[in-house]
Amino acid sequence: MKIGIVCYPTYGGSGVVATELGKFFGTQGHEVHFISYDQPARLDFFNERLYYHEVSVSDYPLFRYPPYEIALSSKIVDTVINAGLDVLHVHYAIPHAAAAVMAKYILKERGINIPIITTLHGTDITLVGRDATYGPVITYSLNQSDGITAVSQSLKNDTLELFPIHNEIEVIPNFVDMTRFSKKPREHFKRAIAPNGERVIVHTSNFRKVKRVDDVIEVFRLINKQIPSRLLMIGDGPERIRVERECRECDMCDQISFLGKQDAVEELLSVSDLFIMPSETESFGLAALEAMACQVPVISTNTGGLPEVNIHGKTGFTCAVGDIQSMAKYGIEILESDEQLNQFKQAALEHAMTFDINTVGPLYMTYYEQILQSVNA
Ligand code: GMT
Numbered sequence: 001m002k003i004g005i006v007c008y009p010t011y012g013g014s015g016v017v018a019t020e021l022g023k024f025f026g027t028q029g030h031e032v033h034f035i036s037y038d039q040p041a042r043l044d045f046f047n048e049r050l051y052y053h054e055v056s057v058s059d060y061p062l063f064r065y066p067p068y069e070i071a072l073s074s075k076i077v078d079t080v081i082n083a084g085l086d087v088l089h090v091h092y093a094i095p096h097a098a099a100a101v102m103a104k105y106i107l108k109e110r111g112i113n114i115p116i117i118t119t120l121h122g123t124d125i126t127l128v129g130r131d132a133t134y135g136p137v138i139t140y141s142l143n144q145s146d147g148i149t150a151v152s153q154s155l156k157n158d159t160l161e162l163f164p165i166h167n168e169i170e171v172i173p174n175f176v177d178m179t180r181f182s183k184k185p186r187e188h189f190k191r192a193i194a195p196n197g198e199r200v201i202v203h204t205s206n207f208r209k210v211k212r213v214d215d216v217i218e219v220f221r222l223i224n225k226q227i228p229s230r231l232l233m234i235g236d237g238p239e240r241i242r243v244e245r246e247c248r249e250c251d252m253c254d255q256i257s258f259l260g261k262q263d264a265v266e267e268l269l270s271v272s273d274l275f276i277m278p279s280e281t282e283s284f285g286l287a288a289l290e291a292m293a294c295q296v297p298v299i300s301t302n303t304g305g306l307p308e309v310n311i312h313g314k315t316g317f318t319c320a321v322g323d324i325q326s327m328a329k330y331g332i333e334i335l336e337s338d339e340q341l342n343q344f345k346q347a348a349l350e351h352a353m354t355f356d357i358n359t360v361g362p363l364y365m366t367y368y369e370q371i372l373q374s375v376n377a
Contacts, residue, residue: 001368002031004079006072006090006100009038012206013286014121017151017174018091019043024361026050033083035075037068053079069099076103080114087368089117093124094134097141104144115375117147117368120169122283125159126304127210139163147371149364152305155283170367173308174284175360176352181293183270183349190271193257199229199335202272202296204265204287205279207237214239215278215324217247217256219299222328224255227335231256232268269294273341274331277301277310280321285309292316292352297334297344299327309355315348 003025007018019040022032026049033051034040043052055075057066076099079085088103090096097118107114118141123129129138142148142165149172150156156169194200201220205211213233220231233243233256244258262268269275275291277300284305288298292309298316300306312318317330334344 001025001087001365002033002083002085003368004033004035004076004083004085004088006035006076006088006096007040008092009036009040013174013284014092014119014124015040016042016286017119017121018089020175020177020357021089021361021364022050023047024357025365028361028365031083033079033085035072035079051083069095069102072096072099073102073106076100077106080107080112081110085114087115087117087372089119089364089368091119092121093118093138093141094128097145098137101141101144113375115146115368115371116144117149117371118142118145119172120148120150120155120159120283122151122155122281122304123210125155125162126281126283130162135163139165143167146375147367149367151284152308154305154308158283158304172363172367173355173360174286174289175355175357176286176289176293178293178353178356178358181266181269181290181352183295184267186267186270189267193232193271194230196228199227199273199341200232200271201229201274201276201331202232202234202268202291203276204234204262204291205237205277206235207239207243209239210280210282211237211239212278212280212321213243214246215322215327216276217243217252218324219276219278219327219331220256221252222324223331223335226332229255229335232272233258234260234262234265234268236261265290266294269296272296274299274335275316276327276331277306278321278324278327279303279306282306289352289355292348293355295345295349297341297348299331299334309351311347311351314344315351316344 005022008015019042035053057071090100100116148169203216275296275298282304298310301321302318319326
């Protein structure tokens with residue numbers, strides 16, 4: 001099959017899911033054409049079945065806001081025609097679904113009926129999408145998509161609550177590549193990070209407000225009073241400078257390391273004992289799943305799709321947003337004995353395995369085939 005994938009190129013979860021899915025289809029013998037404004041972060045190698053089409057927007061003094069959606073629609077039209085795509089899969093509704101629907105109409109006039117599948121990732125519905133500015137266009141683009149998927153049941157429910165969608169929404173969860181995200185023996189590395197056998201606690205995110213990075217520090221501070229530990233803060237974003245400065249001011253630099261963006265996150269997860277995700281909202285929590293695949297139990301909030309990923313009392317614990325005391329209490333419970341920790345690690349791994357890309361990837365292919373059939377019926 002020839003598949004077009006429209007996505008954000010950055011480190012954000014939706015771009016990662018889109019790129020990994022495309023790469024998976026490449027391994028299955030399909031041809032994949034990525035359309036984005038920059039080379040997707042995880043597409044940094046050559047493969048004869050994977051193509052990248054860059055959307056560039058020409059500058060003009062009149063444009064206060066460069067017309068990206070028009071450039072994107074034009075690029076979609078061009079790619080569908082010249083590459084002979086069978087299906088177009090857009091990740092993140094804004095503005096990708098709208099641009100795809102516009103392209104669909106242009107192509108229809110030229111006698112080409114291209115099925116559009118939109119995958120909702122989270123903030124496109126729960127934060128940005130909730131903004132009334134975008135409401136009518138999101139609703140229209142979702143209703144004009146030939147298929148819609150959501151990465152969790154919770155996101156499906158939110159979408160149906162916030163928008164008058166008359167299309168069916170299929171839940172296909174996010175996935176993890178278990179060959180990459182697996183616990184690697186890195187004892188020397190662990191000794192360098194925690195020389196006295198301290199527990200290693202980790203957080204990875206894009207340091208936006210929604211991630212509640214301050215809560216990570218507070219939870220760590222409480223755990224650290226009872227359990228000798230180190231905190232690794234991985235990633236970068238708007239909140240990092242402030243939070244890092246605050247840690248410096250209260251003299252916590254010895255125990256907390258801000259590592260910035262890391263490509264080989266799995267190496268750091270391999271030496272970690274606990275992952276903290278105190279997000280305000282999270283449609284799925286891909287970073288938590290990647291941690292679990294590396295045998296790291298998770299303390300997270302119980303919002304959005306997180307309880308579908310992190311099973312309370314089994315793979316870790318879930319708490320109300322902002323309930324730092326409970327998060328710390330549960331963290332201590334997991335970390336205080338090796339026996340307890342190992343049980344949680346094993347359960348985290350077992351649950352993560354149910355999200356293996358080899359299981360979830362084919363669900364998308366089956367869905368494409370089903371949509372293609374209904375469009376051509
Ligand atoms: O919010 C982010 O961290 C980025 C965003 C994205 O679309 O790039 O992430 C959302 O999609 C991810 C992949 O499906 C999910 O794992 C994240 O939970 C979701 N983020 C939120 O809902 C806040």
